[in-house]
Amino acid sequence: MPKKLRLGIVGGGGDSLIGILHRVASQINDNYEIVAAVFTPDFENNMGFAQEIDMPLNRVYRDFDIFVNEEMQLPESERIEVCAVLTPNFLHFPMALKLLENGFHVICEKPMTTSLQEAKALQEAHKEAGTVFALTHTYTGYPMVRQMREMIKAGALGKIHKVDAAYYQGWVNTVIHHEAKRTAVWRLDPEKAGISSCMGDIGVHAFNMLEYTTGLKVESILSDFNYLYKENTMDIDGTVLVRMGEYVKGVIRASQVATGEENGLTIAIYGDKAAFKWEQENPNFLYMLSDTEPTQVYKPGHAYNSVLSLDGTKLPAGHPEGIFDAMANIYKGAARAIRGQIYNEGEFPTMLDGVRGMNFIEATVESHKKGNVWVNLE
Structure with a gap:
């Protein structure tokens, strides 16, 4: 090595x-x-x-x-x-x-x-x-997210027509209702966090997951935010309608005040042949749904998975892998790129993903401030 x-x-x-x-x-x-x-x-x-x-x-x-x-x-x-x-x-x-x-x-x-x-x-x-x-x-480092990406690329879902991503947390509940506490949290300080808290911190993950798994780009969005208090200038909850094409539509839901939620990132992609569902809190299970067949469950470490998925799997089937392993897969892909080795473009998010993410965040803020109107992404 x-x-x-x-x-x-x-x-x-x-x-x-x-x-x-x-x-x-x-x-x-x-x-x-x-x-x-x-x-x-x-x-x-x-x-x-x-x-x-x-x-x-x-x-x-x-x-x-x-x-x-x-x-x-x-x-x-x-x-x-x-x-x-x-x-x-x-x-x-x-x-x-x-x-x-x-x-x-x-x-x-x-x-x-x-x-x-x-x-x-x-x-x-x-x-x-x-x-x-x-x-x-x-989250792009999870083997089953990578499996979803590769199967969608191979046409497993057919023509995609509906997307649904959600990222629910509840941690801001502990600070938002106390003015002194919320002003001490850097994620609620626009000078340190930027123009958005909820969409900037977790909504952008859901956005990235939609583009990563489907291979499609979000073309336009319409957003509606909740701030809970007039003096709070940072969004802590929001819903975003998305268009990824004329007949590909969906929603991104994100919240930091979803009481009792921990790290509830979920994604569902619906096509005319089948659908995929995945949950971050149960990351070893990728569900494939159909109108005509029983639900199928894909799990890491099996030979039926894609090369990209198997490359991100370190343990035999049946041994749970989690967020440390997912982040490690990004570090591994970056190491290959730094060394000039061959790597799959799905091994780590790039500068382009960062630009796309900021485009999304600014568009959601603009859409809400303009009275919940459609805004195009570049």
Whole structure:
């Protein structure tokens, strides 16, 4: 196996869920070694966290600018090759931009930026850099999501005419009804999260899943948001009608105040021959429905699955795999691309997915503010 890629990390320190997810995922297939980092803005906490995870302290930096500058001073054989950006949304663009401009590969959390304008600027920088950029829409890494994509591509559903994606969470309930609490949460702060909370954080995952699995593009949308309180400027619940063609229509439903819900991402794709249903909280089961045949259940690890699905399966059939494995599949695909190896275009979301995501987020905000009207995506 090729030598491990030297990975840097910015953000994701302390008890950050995203931080744990990325660190574990990067290690699963033995493709990366974490060699440098800025985990938190507080240097003392930064060093303390590095000690907790038993990372050498000589390349734990005070801030991001020092991180990049110091790494660039090292011989090419020692400096980081790729960097994971795990910071709050408003830092994604400036950090990813500087990394690209210095010739590094980038693995970035979503949303890629806080505006479509920034996304397009980053896209140009990426073209100029010629490096690999992977966006961590984690759910595309699940084997059964990949199986769905490949079977739809092969015509298993026939002509698609209806799509339905939902992403329901309830965590904002614990803060939204208390003004002091909600103003302390960065995802409800437009200065840090961008123009959208619910659609920007989870609705964009549902949007990405529709385009990833069907191979179609959302052409236009109509959205309706809920803010619950006048002084709350960030959407925390929303419904979006989507058109993916003249006769391909559907809905994206997203909420952060769906009481009792945990991480309820679901997707259903309906064609004239059959349909698929998949749930993130039960990710090992892909259901294929028909008007004339019994429901079929596809599961990971079986020889009947596609090459892309099997490549993302690490254990024999019957052994559950989850979100760490899904994220690890994205890291694995990015590693192949960085090394110049052959890889499937479905192995990791790209810069284009980031631009599409920001286009979707801005369109939903525009549609709601204009009085719930149809808005075209570019």
